[in-house]
Structures are given as C-alpha cells and as structure tokens.
Amino acid sequence: MAFGARQTGLKEGRFRALSAIPARLEAWLEAERTQLPLWLPVGLVAGVAAWFWLPGVRAWAGLLLSMAALALVGFAFGRGGRTGRAVAIFGLSVAAGCGLVWWKAERVGVTPLARAGVARLTATIERVEPLPARGAIRLTLLPRTLVTEGKGASANAPLPSRIRINVPIENAVAGLMPGAIVSIRARLVPPPSAAVPGAYDYSAVAWFGGIAATGKALDPVTLVRPAPPSRPSQWLADMRIALTAHILSKLPPGENGVAAALITGDMGAVTQDDNEAFRRSGLAHLLSVSGLHLTAAVGATMVLALRLLALWPRLALRAPLLLIAAGCGAVMGTGYTLLTGAEVPTVRSLIAALVVLAGVALGREAMTLRLVAAGALVCVLFWPEAVAGPSFQLSFAAILSIVALHELRWVRVTFEKREEAWPRRLLRELVALLLTGLVVEAALAPIAIFHFHRAGLYGAAANIVSIPLTTFVIMPAEALALLADIVGLGAPFWWMTGKALALLLWIAHSVGSLPGAVTFVPTMSRSAFALVATGGLWLALWRTRARLLGLLPIAIGMAMTLAAHPADIFITGDGRHLAVRGADGRIALLRQRTGDYMRDTLSELSGREGDEAVALDDLPGARCGPDSCAALIVRGDRVWRLLATRSAYRIDRAVMEPACAAADIVASDRRLPDWCRPRWIKADPTLLRRTGGLAIQLARPGVTSVAELQGAHPWAMLPPDHDPASPPRSDPSYTKRAWAARDPWRDDGPDDDGPADAGGLQRPLENAR
Known part of the structure; x- marks a missing residue:
C-alpha cells in the first residue's frame, strides 16, 4: 500500500529534522571548542561524586564499564567530528575519577576500633591543636601500646593506626609537642557515623584521614619522653603554636581568637557565639585560611617586591621584575601554607595561586576559567575524597562563579575601568562588588543547603564591607604588629588590629542577628x-x-x-535521642537534657532553629512519665502511635507487652525483649546496630537509615539484614475506627499514678496512657 503525499512528506520532514541534529551538534561544539577542555575536571569530579553516591561494588564496577562502553561508542562512531571525541573523553574522565577515589579508599583507610571502651595507651604525638575556646588540646597520636580496661580487658588488643584524643586543659602537661611520647588513659570510641540520616558523617572523614578511634583523656597525661630535636616540619608546627599563643596574648578574648584564625588558621580560640555569628552572617569563610588569606599574602608580597626592586634602576630596566615578584609571591604562599598547617583547603588555594602565578609569568591573563579548571584538576588528582566535602565545593563554586561572571562580555563592558569622576568610579566598583557578591551567594546557597540545611540572606551585603576590611586593614595591621613586635614596638598596630576586629565582630553579630538572616531548609536530596x-x-x-x-x-x-518534606521522626543510632516534628514544624525531644550539638542537628534537619525545640512531654497527644513516653502523631487522616523509653529501669511486662502491641513504632536505647512486638518498627539496639540512625516519614510511610545512605563504602556500617523501610502491614487496626477504640493509649481521664510494681518502680506506661 502506497503512502499518500501528506504522509510521505511528514515522514521525510521528521527524517530531515533528525538527520540535522548531528550537524547542529557539531556546529555548536565547534563554536564552543575553547570551552571543551574545561569539562575534563568536571568529568573527574562527576566520577568521584558517583562513587560516593552509588551504593556498592557492583554499582561502581557498572559505572566503570558503562563509561568505558560510552568511550568506545564515541571513538567508533564519532570519527572526524568533535561530538564523538568529546563524549569519549568525558566518559573516560568519569571512569578515571571513580577509579581514582576507589583506589585511594582501599589504599589509605584503616580498620576502626572494634568497640568503645577505656584504655591505657602509650603513643607518639603526631599533631597538636590547641582549643582554648573549649578548654582542651587535641592530640593526634600514633599508638605504640594499648591496654584495655574493664570487661574483656586485654593487653594485646589490636593497635589502632592513628587516634585523635581531646585532652582537657587541666589534664595537659608541658612538653606536648609533635614527636613526644606520652601515656594517656582515655575513653576511646570508633569514629562516629552520622547520628541520623542527613547529619555530619565523621566516619568517612576519619577513614581517609587514617583515624581509627577518637576519644577523651580521663586522667592527667604523662610525658614519657620529650620531643626530639626539631626537624623542619616540627619547627614549623612549633612556630605555629608559639605564634598562636603570642597573638592570643596581645588582644582581648573574642578578638584574639579571630586574629589567630586569620594568621595561623588555628580556630581553637574562636568562641562558639562568634563562630555561629560568622556562619549566620555569611562570613565564615573569613575564619578559614584559604583563597582570601592566601591571595592577600601573595598579592602583598608581589606588590612589595615590585616596589623594592623598582628602586634599583639598572635592575628595573634589565630584569623581568614581574617574573621575580611572582616567584617571591610563590615562596610566600608556600611558606604561609606550611605555617598554617598545610590543611587541604589551604593547599588547594595554594595550587590555584601557583597556577595563576604561572600564568602571570608566562604573560597570560591572570585569572581564567582554564586556570580554575587546572587548579581543580590538580586537587582532584591528589585529594579525590575532598570532592564530597563542603570545603572543596564552596571554594571552587565561589571562584568559578566570580570568573565566569567577569568573563561575560556585558560585565566586562559595564565594569571595566575608565576615565571618569571618582564618585562615578566608586559607585561602579560598589555595584560590581554587590553583583559579584549576589552571584557568589547564589552559587553557594545550594551547597550550604545540602550540607548545612541553611542558607544566608545577607551574606552579599556583609561581605562587601567585611572582605575589604579584612584584606586591606586587619591582615596588614596584624602583619605589621607581628613585625614590630620583633623590636618591641607593636602596641600601636595591635590597637589598630583590635579596633578593626571589633568592627568585624560587630558586623558579624549584627547581620547574623537580623530577622531572617538564615533560612533553614530541612532537606535537599x-x-x-x-x-x-x-x-x-x-x-x-x-x-x-x-x-x-x-x-x-x-x-x-x-x-x-x-x-520535599522533612522526616516526622528521627531516632539516633544509639537510640538515646528521639525527635518528633510537630504540626508547627518545631521538634519535640524525648530527653530534656539533650546536648546543644544534638539539639541543633535534629532541629536543622527539621528546618528550624535549635532553640525552638520543645520537650516531647509538651507535644499535643503525648503522655510521658519518668521512664517512657507515648505519643499520638496525626498525619493526614491517620494517627500513628509512638512509644519510647528514656531510662534504664525495668518496666513490668504486663504493662509493656500490650503497649508494644498497640504501638506502630517503639524506640529504645536498651535491647527490648522478643515479646515487645510493635506493628511496624522496633528501633532498639538490635536493629540500630545494623541500620544506624533512622529518619521516618509518616505521610508516605517509609524509613531512611544511615546504613542505607552509606551503602557498602569501606567506612560503612554492616549492611542490614532487615529492611525497616518496608511499609506497615495492612490490617483493620490502621483505620480511624480502630484507633478510636478504647486502649491503654487513650487519654480519657485524669492522670493515675497507680501502684508501684514488684520492683518498687512506678508503672510509667500506665501513667502515660
């Protein structure tokens, strides 16, 4: 049967449109040919991120095979064009990123401590971090011997490779320096996983850092052997500690902590209130030695070197002063990085600075997207695990957004320097700063929401004043004060530094306390x-x-x-803490003595301030006693029943068994007997050891666990053999009529304390009915 003219023409038109796609794609890539190399580091980053995201070995191997197949297809069918080569190279870069981080995870990781306990250990100090604001010193130790105490004590316990211990100031002794050998009695725990899904997971950071345990010293530290004569690396560490102590002694509390953070990168003396104010105001980046500080140090060195060298006419006429100044800046940047402890964010900033200096030395434009891409490429090759952290993402997102914005033609034309009156020039520069700040805030907001569940609103305005204040006033004044202290004339410069720091702190606290300064976003998948x-x-x-x-x-x-909606119930991995999200969005906590860290964590995951949390006793529909709480939680047309214990006392089976049977969810930090059988989830240590913390959704019943998010990564918990996310069983008890039936949970009369049970304990479940 022949097609009609209309049908044939339609099919031919579609065929022509489809056949034109490759040609249009080639034309587009030809126009973008200078931008194609920028996607090489993006492919590496995507591969690393995919390894962290995907759950296990099969998925990682599948990604490697699929990217290899994509590369083969690209090379086979893309001959003579850019499309095939671009697709093939991008696929290979994704595979390289995944393989690189997988290889490093298997190479650097160490087995964590088997169980928590108290131990006496002898160890060599690897690193010392003073924490004056917390009244402690943090030691990174290389154990030599370890003897456990208590039940199952052993003098031949497996030796962790590296331990991080906080020593209270009262338990510290003189001579705690890198290389010294000490004896410490401490409580050690394995590196903690995230308390609940979405919270900070230190176990991954510890894995790549080779840390097998963390802990706290219980007794005064004993110095077994002093540190040996200083080596260059140790000399720098000693100098950093001494310089921090010197700065802290020159300024009043509060200002001295920020001053030390700006110069040495040591944030141990920054108070919690100041730290929170800097975070809320969008100025937290000022406290971390990274791009801003390194740029100021390198830039000041280059300007000073150029001015001094230009004073010698013969040298100025014959020598490449810009190249010499760039070399001086590179030396200063390297020394500053080593002085501040060579943390990964600082090293990344140094690499970026060295790439820029190399471009200057070669006569290239000082800052382009290609130089940013080169810096990112080097960082990913050496520290692929940093891709998953907020530091890498925030730093490169900021510099990428700044450079990309100022490479736009209309931005160049609008804000380029020109001959004009100074008020107009000043206005132009202020508008450029504001626009740049807004673009940076927009670029950083998704990262802040994903990692910290919050986004600042006034950061751009605060940075317009704070960045010039820090770069051109505080850091030069502090550097002059340190130099003048050599001859005992630093007092005027310290006075100037203190006043400028007081202004910076006032800006941080004022902006951070404004209504709506921080917007909390509970979850970002x-x-x-x-x-x-x-x-x-x-x-x-x-x-x-x-x-x-x-x-x-x-x-x-x-x-x-x-x-997205936040979870309705959070249960921490140890079962001690439970939070219920109320109808108004505030969380109700099981334990009134919940610490600030856990309170803030659970509140932020629910999208609220930590100080807005209330006690579960105050939640409508909750009845609590000293040992347990029972709560009715309404979501839509369904009422859910929650039972949680909050003491270690025994509860009579005659009361507990029917309460478990009536509950949908039971949570406890102690193992519950087999006869406690709730309708859906029994979150006691038996389950939580396999799942970690839980986030429970009630509107669409489902559970997310820490173990599920960790997958089969080397630092992950053991994979669960029970799926707590299975939906609740369907039976008549889930209907509104069944919930309305009389049962021990209903609050249909006044409180009845009831008689004591045989063990002399009150019957809290009857009290909380």
Missing part, C-alpha cells in the same frame, strides 16, 4: 543537588546561548528541594 550542580556548571562553562539550558535542571532541583 542527592538527586536535587546533582541537578543544581549540573545546571550551574552548564551555565558557567559554556559561552553560547545554549548555556541558558542550565537554568532548567537548576529550577527542577530547587523545586524538588522546596517540595
């Missing part, structure tokens, strides 16, 4: 974050109008985040 990151990179790295397509995944990712 990995999928939403990946979409936003992909859209942001697409928008920043391309130059044709096709870059605007990046707005689509950004919009989808942010819409997913705004539409």
Whole structure:
C-alpha cells in the first residue's frame, strides 16, 4: 500500500529534522571548542561524586564499564567530528575519577576500633591543636601500646593506626609537642557515623584521614619522653603554636581568637557565639585560611617586591621584575601554607595561586576559567575524597562563579575601568562588588543547603564591607604588629588590629542577628543537588546561548528541594535521642537534657532553629512519665502511635507487652525483649546496630537509615539484614475506627499514678496512657 503525499512528506520532514541534529551538534561544539577542555575536571569530579553516591561494588564496577562502553561508542562512531571525541573523553574522565577515589579508599583507610571502651595507651604525638575556646588540646597520636580496661580487658588488643584524643586543659602537661611520647588513659570510641540520616558523617572523614578511634583523656597525661630535636616540619608546627599563643596574648578574648584564625588558621580560640555569628552572617569563610588569606599574602608580597626592586634602576630596566615578584609571591604562599598547617583547603588555594602565578609569568591573563579548571584538576588528582566535602565545593563554586561572571562580555563592558569622576568610579566598583557578591551567594546557597540545611540572606551585603576590611586593614595591621613586635614596638598596630576586629565582630553579630538572616531548609536530596550542580556548571562553562539550558535542571532541583518534606521522626543510632516534628514544624525531644550539638542537628534537619525545640512531654497527644513516653502523631487522616523509653529501669511486662502491641513504632536505647512486638518498627539496639540512625516519614510511610545512605563504602556500617523501610502491614487496626477504640493509649481521664510494681518502680506506661 502506497503512502499518500501528506504522509510521505511528514515522514521525510521528521527524517530531515533528525538527520540535522548531528550537524547542529557539531556546529555548536565547534563554536564552543575553547570551552571543551574545561569539562575534563568536571568529568573527574562527576566520577568521584558517583562513587560516593552509588551504593556498592557492583554499582561502581557498572559505572566503570558503562563509561568505558560510552568511550568506545564515541571513538567508533564519532570519527572526524568533535561530538564523538568529546563524549569519549568525558566518559573516560568519569571512569578515571571513580577509579581514582576507589583506589585511594582501599589504599589509605584503616580498620576502626572494634568497640568503645577505656584504655591505657602509650603513643607518639603526631599533631597538636590547641582549643582554648573549649578548654582542651587535641592530640593526634600514633599508638605504640594499648591496654584495655574493664570487661574483656586485654593487653594485646589490636593497635589502632592513628587516634585523635581531646585532652582537657587541666589534664595537659608541658612538653606536648609533635614527636613526644606520652601515656594517656582515655575513653576511646570508633569514629562516629552520622547520628541520623542527613547529619555530619565523621566516619568517612576519619577513614581517609587514617583515624581509627577518637576519644577523651580521663586522667592527667604523662610525658614519657620529650620531643626530639626539631626537624623542619616540627619547627614549623612549633612556630605555629608559639605564634598562636603570642597573638592570643596581645588582644582581648573574642578578638584574639579571630586574629589567630586569620594568621595561623588555628580556630581553637574562636568562641562558639562568634563562630555561629560568622556562619549566620555569611562570613565564615573569613575564619578559614584559604583563597582570601592566601591571595592577600601573595598579592602583598608581589606588590612589595615590585616596589623594592623598582628602586634599583639598572635592575628595573634589565630584569623581568614581574617574573621575580611572582616567584617571591610563590615562596610566600608556600611558606604561609606550611605555617598554617598545610590543611587541604589551604593547599588547594595554594595550587590555584601557583597556577595563576604561572600564568602571570608566562604573560597570560591572570585569572581564567582554564586556570580554575587546572587548579581543580590538580586537587582532584591528589585529594579525590575532598570532592564530597563542603570545603572543596564552596571554594571552587565561589571562584568559578566570580570568573565566569567577569568573563561575560556585558560585565566586562559595564565594569571595566575608565576615565571618569571618582564618585562615578566608586559607585561602579560598589555595584560590581554587590553583583559579584549576589552571584557568589547564589552559587553557594545550594551547597550550604545540602550540607548545612541553611542558607544566608545577607551574606552579599556583609561581605562587601567585611572582605575589604579584612584584606586591606586587619591582615596588614596584624602583619605589621607581628613585625614590630620583633623590636618591641607593636602596641600601636595591635590597637589598630583590635579596633578593626571589633568592627568585624560587630558586623558579624549584627547581620547574623537580623530577622531572617538564615533560612533553614530541612532537606535537599542527592538527586536535587546533582541537578543544581549540573545546571550551574552548564551555565558557567559554556559561552553560547545554549548555556541558558542550565537554568532548567537548576529550577527542577530547587523545586524538588522546596517540595520535599522533612522526616516526622528521627531516632539516633544509639537510640538515646528521639525527635518528633510537630504540626508547627518545631521538634519535640524525648530527653530534656539533650546536648546543644544534638539539639541543633535534629532541629536543622527539621528546618528550624535549635532553640525552638520543645520537650516531647509538651507535644499535643503525648503522655510521658519518668521512664517512657507515648505519643499520638496525626498525619493526614491517620494517627500513628509512638512509644519510647528514656531510662534504664525495668518496666513490668504486663504493662509493656500490650503497649508494644498497640504501638506502630517503639524506640529504645536498651535491647527490648522478643515479646515487645510493635506493628511496624522496633528501633532498639538490635536493629540500630545494623541500620544506624533512622529518619521516618509518616505521610508516605517509609524509613531512611544511615546504613542505607552509606551503602557498602569501606567506612560503612554492616549492611542490614532487615529492611525497616518496608511499609506497615495492612490490617483493620490502621483505620480511624480502630484507633478510636478504647486502649491503654487513650487519654480519657485524669492522670493515675497507680501502684508501684514488684520492683518498687512506678508503672510509667500506665501513667502515660
């Protein structure tokens, strides 16, 4: 049967449209050919991120094979064009990133401590970190001997490779320096996993840092052998500690902690209130020695070197002064990095600075996207695990957004320097600073939401004043004060530094305390974050109008985040802490004596301030006694029943068994007997040891566990053999009519303390009915 003219023409039109796609794609990539190399580090980052995201070995191997297949397809069918080569090289870079971080995880990780306990150990000090604001000193130790105490004590316990211990100031002794051998009695615990899904997971950081245990000293430290004669690395560590102590002695509390952080990177003396104010105001980056501080040090060195060298006319006429100044800046940057402890963020900033200096020495433009990409490439090759951390993401997102913005033609034309009156020039520069700050805040907001569940609103305005104040006033004044102290004339400069720091602290506290200074966002899924990151990179790295397509995944990712609902119940991995999200969004805590860290963590995951948390006793529908709490939680047209214990006292089986049977969820920090059988989840240590902390959704019944998010990564918990996320069983008891039936949970009369049970304990479940 022959096709009609209309049908044939339609099919031919579609065929022509489809056949034109490769040609259009080639034309687009030809126009973007200078931008294609920028996607090589992006592919490496994507591979590393995929390894952290995917659950286990099969998924990682599948990613490697699929990327290899994609590369083969690209090379086989893309001959003579850019599309095939670009796809193939990107696929290979993704595979290289995944393989690199997988290899490093298997190479550097150490087996964590088997169980918590008290031990006496002899160890060599590897690193010393004073924490004056906490009244402690943090020691990183290389154990030599370890003897456990208590039940199952052993003098031949497996020796952890590296331990981090906090020593209270009253238990410290003189001579705690790198290389010294000490004897310490401490309580040791394995590196903790995230308390609940979405919280900070230190176990991954400890794995790549080779830390097998953390702990706290219980008795005064004994110095077994002093540190040997100083080596260069130890000399720098000693100098850093001495310089920090000198700065702390020159300024009043509060200001001295910030001053020490700016010079030596030691944040141990920054108070909790000041630290929180810097975070809320969007100025926390000022306290971490990274790009801003390194740029100031390198830039000041280059300017000073150029001015001094130019004083010698013969040298100025014959020598490449810019190259010499760049070399001086590189030496200063390297020395400053070593002095501040060579932390990974500082080293990344140094690499970026060295790349820029190399570009200057070669006569290239000082800062381009290619130089940023080169810096990111080096960082990923040496520290692939840093990709998953907020420090790497925040630093490169900031510099990428700044450079991408100022490479736009209309931005160059609008804000380039020109001959004009100084008020107009000042206004132009202020507008440029504000625009840059807004773009940086927009770039950093998704990262802050994903990692910290919060985003600042006034950071751009605060940074307009605080960055110039820090760069051009505080740091030069502090450097002059330290230099003048050599001859005992530093007092005027310390006075100037103190006044400038007081102004900086006032800005941080004032902006951080403004209404709406911080917006809490309870949850951002990995999928939403990946979409936003992909859209942001697409928008920043391309130059044709096709870059605007990046707005689509950004919009989808942010819409997913705004539409997401936080969990209704959080149960920590040890079973001690439980939080219920009330109808108003505030959380109700099982234990009134919950510490600030856990209170803030649970509150932020629910999208609220930590000080807004209330006691579970005050939640409508909750009845609590000294040993347990029972709560009715209404979600939609369903009422859920929660039972939680909060003491170690025995509860009579005659009361406990029917209460368990009536409950949907039971949570406890002690093992519950087999006859305690709730309808859905029994979150006691038997389950929590396999799942870790739990986040429970009630509107759409489901559970997310820490073990599920960790997958089969080397630092992960043992995979659970029970799936707590299975939906509740369907039976008539889940209907509203069944919940309305009379049972021990209903609050249909006044409190009845009831008689004591045989053990002399009150019957809390009857009290809390």
